[in-house]
Amino acid sequence: AQTVTQSQPEMSVQEAETVTLSCTYDTSESDYYLFWYKQPPSRQMILVIRQEAYKQQNATENRFSVNFQKAAKSFSLKISDSQLGDAAMYFCAYRSAFLGGSEKLVFGKGTKLTVNP
Amino acid sequence: KAGVTQTPRYLIKTRGQQVTLSCSPISGHRSVSWYQQTPGQGLQFLFEYFSETQRNKGNFPGRFSGRQFSNSRSEMNVSTLELGDSALYLCASSLGGTAFYNEQFFGPGTRLTVL
Numbered sequence: 001a002q003t004v005t006q007s008q009p010e011m012s013v014q015e016a017e018t019v020t021l022s023c024t025y026d027t028s029e030s031d032y033y034l035f036w037y038k039q040p041p042s043r044q045m046i047l048v049i050r051q052e053a054y055k056q057q058n059a060t061e062n063r064f065s066v067n068f069q070k071a072a073k074s075f076s077l078k079i080s081d082s083q084l085g086d087a088a089m090y091f092c093a094y095r096s097a098f099l100g101g102s103e104k105l106v107f108g109k110g111t112k113l114t115v116n117p
Numbered sequence: 118k119a120g121v122t123q124t125p126r127y128l129i130k131t132r133g134q135q136v137t138l139s140c141s142p143i144s145g146h147r148s149v150s151w152y153q154q155t156p157g158q159g160l161q162f163l164f165e166y167f168s169e170t171q172r173n174k175g176n177f178p179g180r181f182s183g184r185q186f187s188n189s190r191s192e193m194n195v196s197t198l199e200l201g202d203s204a205l206y207l208c209a210s211s212l213g214g215t216a217f218y219n220e221q222f223f224g225p226g227t228r229l230t231v232l
Binding site: 033037042043044045046047050052091097101102103104105106107108109110 | 148150152159160161162165172173175205207209211213218219220221223224225226
C-alpha cells in the first residue's frame with residue numbers, strides 16, 4: 001500500500017518570502033501522480049500543482065514549484081513571494097497512474113501554513 | 118459551470134442514528150469519490166463510483182455505504198452512528214474513465230457531528 005508522509009505539521013513564512021513544504025511517499029509502482037492540494041479555512045480543497053512520475057522536469061505553476069526526487073521518493077513544494085492568501089492547510093497526495101483505473105488519492109496528514117504580514 | 122455541491126453542509130445526529138449525505142458532481146463528470154477528514158486520521162478514502170458502479174472501496178466498516186445514480190449524483194450512508202464518525206465528509210468528482218489524466222474537483226464538504 002502507498003503511504004504519504006508530511007513531517008511538518010506547521011510552518012510559517014513572512015509575506016513576500018519563500019517557503020518549502022516537505023513530503024515523502026512510499027510506493028512500489030513506477031508510474032503515478034503526485035499532487036499538492038490547498039485547503040483554506042473555508043474548507044474547499046483545490047489543486048495547486050501536479051507532477052507525473054515519468055516526467056523528470058519539475059512542475060511549476062506561477063509562484064508554486066516542486067522538487068521531485070523520484071529515487072528518494074521526495075516531493076517538496078516551494079511557494080515563492082508568499083501572499084496572505086496562501087495561508088491554508090497543504091496536503092501532499094499520491095495517485096496511481098493506471099489509466100482508466102481508480103482515481104483514489106492517498107493523502108499526507110497536511111502542513112498548516114501561516115503567512116505573517 | 119457549477120462546482121461540486123454537497124448537501125447538507127452541516128448535520129448533527131445522535132449515536133445510533135443513520136445519516137445520508139449527498140454529492141452532486143460537476144455536469145458531465147461520471148466519477149465520484151468520497152473522503153472522510155478528521156483531525157486525528159486526516160483524509161481517508163471511503164469509496165469511489167464510476168457510472169453507477171463502485172470502482173474502489175477504502176478500509177471502513179460496513180456501516181458506511183454509498184451509491185451512484187444514473188445522473189452521476191452520489192449518496193453515502195452511515196448507519197448506527199458512532200461518536201468517531203464525527204468528521205468532514207468530502208466528495209470529489211472527475212470526468213473519469215478516459216485514457217487521460219482527469220483532475221478531481223472537491224466539494225465544500227458536509228460537517229457531521231455525532232452527539
